[in-house]
Amino acid sequence: MAENNSNLIHVYLDDEDEPIVSYRPPVRFELDTTQLEDGHHTLKVVATDATGHKGVRSIPFEVRNGPGIDVEGLQDNDMLEGKVPILLNAYGGAKEPFWEPSRAETPAPVPTWAWVLLLVVVAWSAFYIAQQWNVPDEYASSPTYSLFTGKGNNTQSAEQASSGSKANIGATLYRTSCASCHQGNGEGVPGAFPPLSDDSVVTAEDPTRHIEIILFGMQGKAIDGVEYSAAMPPFSQQLSDKEVAAIINHERTSWGNNAPTVTAEQVQKVRVKGNSD
Numbered sequence: 541m542a543e544n545n546s547n548l549i550h551v552y553l554d555d556e557d558e559p560i561v562s563y564r565p566p567v568r569f570e571l572d573t574t575q576l577e578d579g580h581h582t583l584k585v586v587a588t589d590a591t592g593h594k595g596v597r598s599i600p601f602e603v604r605n606g607p608g609i610d611v612e613g614l615q616d617n618d619m620l621e622g623k624v625p626i627l628l629n630a631y632g633g634a635k636e637p638f639w640e641p642s643r644a645e646t647p648a649p650v651p652t653w654a655w656v657l658l659l660v661v662v663a664w665s666a667f668y669i670a671q672q673w674n675v676p677d678e679y680a681s682s683p684t685y686s687l688f689t690g691k692g693n694n695t696q697s698a699e700q701a702s703s704g705s706k707a708n709i710g711a712t713l714y715r716t717s718c719a720s721c722h723q724g725n726g727e728g729v730p731g732a733f734p735p736l737s738d739d740s741v742v743t744a745e746d747p748t749r750h751i752e753i754i755l756f757g758m759q760g761k762a763i764d765g766v767e768y769s770a771a772m773p774p775f776s777q778q779l780s781d782k783e784v785a786a787i788i789n790h791e792r793t794s795w796g797n798n799a800p801t802v803t804a805e806q807v808q809k810v811r812v813k814g815n816s817d
């Protein structure tokens with residue numbers, strides 16, 4: 541018997557008196573947790589040497605083969621009063637052969653902030669697309685477009701109608717140099733950038749002031765009683781007389797404006813004379 545016990549390892553589970561296995565070391569064995577209840581257990585290993593001394597080692601562990609349990613509405617040591625709604629869910633036991641993820645998702649309504657965020661994003665993208673939407677020149681000057689929008693070129697002067705490309709240069713330059721502030725539709729941005737449609741400078745018979753503003757810029761002047769903190773940058777360095785004339789004529793014949801157009805020579809005279817302001 542003594543010989544039997546020496547150099548043997550006995551493995552006990554929890555408080556059981558009988559070892560679940562006895563081996564001669566070293567040994568590798570398989571603990572089948574599926575036979576155990578979920579919860580806390582202890583594995584106790586007892587080894588005896590030739591002189592009869594015992595070494596004991598206890599290893600606490602936890603088994604979880606059953607489904608995970610999700611509780612909403614109640615936490616450890618919560619203080620409860622009255623009736624408390626509690627949402628329970630269970631998912632994914634280790635013994636389940638087919639794992640259905642949808643059952644792991646505890647049902648909860650989409651939070652309001654997510655809807656608000658979605659709405660904001662959608663509204664912003666719609667606004668952005670509308671802002672960026674530039675009607676192609678060929679289409680913008682076609683009768684179809686003006687028919688639908690009333691914004692086409694049917695107010696253009698005879699001079700421009702005869703040279704369509706000139707109007708296109710003006711529209712293109714306006715789009716690249718001016719529309720970021722005054723907007724493609726010439727409406728500006730209230731309080732930040734003045735509108736150019738139905739504007740007294742843009743529709744004035746005498747274009748001198750109009751030419752000066754494009755060439756030399758403008759700052760700190762109230763327009764129709766509105767102060768604009770931003771400055772209108774000067775364009776005399778970037779744009780030729782011809783280009784300035786094309787832009788001015790685009791402004792003067794777009795968005796319902798119908799004012800006399802200017803020539804590159806007129807622009808050149810103002811450029812030479814300098815800012816009268």
Ligand code: HEC
Binds near residue numbers: 741771773
């Ligand atoms: C950086 C923004 C910005 C850009 C780009 C810009 N402007 Fe302006 N523009 C302004 C601001 C701001 C004012 C008003 C300044 C003030 O009130 O002192 C203004 C004023 C004007 C005015 C005078 C309106 C009036 O009634 O006095 C005209 C005309 C004008 N801009 C045309 C243009 C044209 C044409 C271009 C392109 C070549 C252009 N702007 C580019 C910001 C801009």
